[in-house]
Amino acid sequence: MVTIERVAQRAGVSVATVSRTLNNSPAVKPATAQRVRQAIEALGYVPNQSARNLRRNESQVILALAPNFSNPYYSRILTGIGDRAWELEYSVLVCNTLGHANSERRFLKMMESHQADGAILLGCHWDYSWLARFAQQSHIVQCCEYVPDLACPSVSIDNYAATREMVAYLQRLGHRRIAMIGADNQYISTRLRRQGYLDAMEERGLAVREDWYRLADADYSFASGQAAAQALLAVSPRPTAIFCVSDILALSVIAAAQELGLSVPGELTVTGFDDLDYTTMMHPHLTTVAQPCHEMGRQSVDLLLDGLLDREEPSEQQIFLPYRLMERESAAAPDITA
Numbered sequence: 001m002v003t004i005e006r007v008a009q010r011a012g013v014s015v016a017t018v019s020r021t022l023n024n025s026p027a028v029k030p031a032t033a034q035r036v037r038q039a040i041e042a043l044g045y046v047p048n049q050s051a052r053n054l055r056r057n058e059s060q061v062i063l064a065l066a067p068n069f070s071n072p073y074y075s076r077i078l079t080g081i082g083d084r085a086w087e088l089e090y091s092v093l094v095c096n097t098l099g100h101a102n103s104e105r106r107f108l109k110m111m112e113s114h115q116a117d118g119a120i121l122l123g124c125h126w127d128y129s130w131l132a133r134f135a136q137q138s139h140i141v142q143c144c145e146y147v148p149d150l151a152c153p154s155v156s157i158d159n160y161a162a163t164r165e166m167v168a169y170l171q172r173l174g175h176r177r178i179a180m181i182g183a184d185n186q187y188i189s190t191r192l193r194r195q196g197y198l199d200a201m202e203e204r205g206l207a208v209r210e211d212w213y214r215l216a217d218a219d220y221s222f223a224s225g226q227a228a229a230q231a232l233l234a235v236s237p238r239p240t241a242i243f244c245v246s247d248i249l250a251l252s253v254i255a256a257a258q259e260l261g262l263s264v265p266g267e268l269t270v271t272g273f274d275d276l277d278y279t280t281m282m283h284p285h286l287t288t289v290a291q292p293c294h295e296m297g298r299q300s301v302d303l304l305l306d307g308l309l310d311r312e313e314p315s316e317q318q319i320f321l322p323y324r325l326m327e328r329e330s331a332a333a334p335d336i337t338a
Contacts, residue, residue: 002045011039024088026302061091061116062304065107067099067123068219072276073246073293074122077143080297081120088305090117099123099185099218101130111138118304120297121145125186139307143300144291145187146318153303155296157323159189162289163196163243165325166271170241171204174333175269179212179239181228181249183220193245193273211235216249225252233260233268240269240334247272247279250286254330265332275326284329292321 008015013036020028021036028036039045064081066074078094085092093116097103104123110116111134118139124131128147134140135152146154170178180197183190194213201208212235214228225244229252232239244250250272257268264270264284272279275290299319 002043004045007036007039007043007045010043011036023305025305059114059117060089061093062301063107063110063116063119064092064094065097065104065119065121065123066094067097069094069096071220071248072278073274073291076276076293077122077297077300080294081143081301082297083294084298084301088301090301090305097123101125101128105130105134108134108138108140117308120300120304123187126188126191127186139304141300141304141307143296144293145189148188153307153317153319155299155303155319155321156189157291157296158320159192160196162273162323162325163193164200166243166273166289167197167200169325169327170243170269170271170331171200171206173241173269173331175241176206176334177212177237177239178206178241178243179214179232179235181214181216181225181232181242181244181253183218183245183249184215185218190245197243209235212239216252220246220248222248222252222255225249226256229253229256233257233262238268241331242268242270244270244272247274247276247286247288250288250330251278254284254286265330267335269331269334271331275324279326280328286326287328287331288326290324290326292323295321 004015004018008018013032017028017032018036021033062085064078066078068074082092095107108119111119120141120143122143124142124145124147126147131147132150135150140152142152142154144156146156167178182194198208214231216228217224225248232242233256242253244253250270253270254264257264262268272286272288275288279286279288
C-alpha cells in the first residue's frame with residue numbers, strides 16, 4: 001500500500017506539506033502543490049479520509065455562529081463561508097446565536113468534544129473577554145466584528161475610515177447639519193462608525209447636536225429605524241443629511257421621510273452602510289458603503305484552515321478588506337432654502 005510518507009519522499013517535501021496539499025490549503029505554494037499532486041498520481045496514492053480524521057481527531061466541520069439569520073448582511077457572509085468550505089471539502093454547521101453570549105459559549109464547546117474543528121464568529125461583542133479562553137484552546141476566527149486586542153485572527157473592513165470617508169463626502173456636497181442613526185449594540189463596528197462620524201464633523205469645525213444622534217435597536221430593525229428617523233426629522237432645524245450604520249436603517253429613514261412628504265434627496269439626503277442587494281431595487285437608489293461580504297466569509301475560512309493546518313502565521317493576524325463608497329441617487333447637495 002502506498003503511504004503518505006512515500007508521496008512526501010517522492011515529491012521532496014514533508015508529510016505535513018502533502019497533508020496541506022490534500023486539504024487545498026492556501027499555505028502551499030502552487031509549484032509545490034503541483035509537485036505533490038504529480039507524486040500522488042505517479043504512485044497511485046489514495047488517502048484514507050476516515051483514518052485521517054480519526055487519527056487527527058478531525059470532524060471536517062466548521063462552526064459559523066451568526067446572531068441573526070434574517071439580516072441579509074449575515075447571509076451574504078455565510079454564503080462566502082459555505083462556498084469556500086465546500087471547495088476545501090469541509091462542512092459548515094450554521095448556528096443562530098441570537099446575539100446571546102451563553103448561546104455562543106454553548107456552541108463553541110462543541111470543539112472540545114471534537115464535533116467541530118474550528119469556529120467563525122460573526123457577532124462578537126467588543127467586550128467579549130471570555131472569548132480569550134476559547135481562542136487559546138481552539139481555532140477561532142472573528143468575522144466582521146471582533147474583540148480589540150484579542151490574540152485571535154479577524155477579517156473585517158476599516159469601519160472608522162469608511163465612515164469618515166462617507167461623512168466627508170456629505171460635507172463636500174455642502175451638508176453641515178449631518179445626523180446619524182446608530183444601533184443599540186456592543187459591536188466594534190458600531191463604536192468605530194460613531195467615532196468616525198464625530199471626528200469627521202470635528203475636523204470640519206461642525207457642531208454635533210445631541211439630538212442629531214439616535215439609536216435603532218441592536219438588530220437594525222426597520223421599525224426601530226423609522227422611530228429614530230421620526231425623532232430626527234422632528235428636530236428644528238432639521239438635519240439635511242442622515243448617515244445610517246446599515247442599509248436597512250437607511251431605507252427606513254427614506255420611508256419615514258416620504259410619509260412626512262419630504263423628498264429624498266431633494267429635501268433630505270440619506271446614506272447607508274453594507275450595499276445589500278435591495279439598495280438598488282427601488283428609487284432612489286441608496287448611496288452607501290459597499291462591504292465585500294462574500295469575500296469576508298471566504299477569507300475567514302482560509303484563516304481558520306491556516307490555523308488548523310499549522311501554518312506559521314501570527315495567531316493575532318487581522319485582515320482589513322477594501323470597501324467602496326457607492327454614490328447613487330439618495331445623496332445630493334442640500335436645499336439652501338431649508
